[in-house]
Amino acid sequence: MVKPMSCQPRCMLAHDIINKLAAIISNCDQLEIEIPSPWCLNRTAKIKHLALMVSEILTTRECDSTPAPPKNGQGDVLLS
16 A cells, blocks of 8 residues: 655645556556456556655655756657
């Protein structure tokens, strides 16, 4: 299960993202119940770990009001 966050995010964007991450973690918990295989448990643990890491980042940093860099294709992250 997810441990409660110790502080609230300082902006609504962070709040909305954290809500989505909580839903992802909750769905992982449900998958672990429905499909209790080692493969599923391993994958959901990785997903939950990443979601918790992002949540912690969002709750410990203030929102930055600087504009985003232009989208020119550099620095894009590819998921494999």
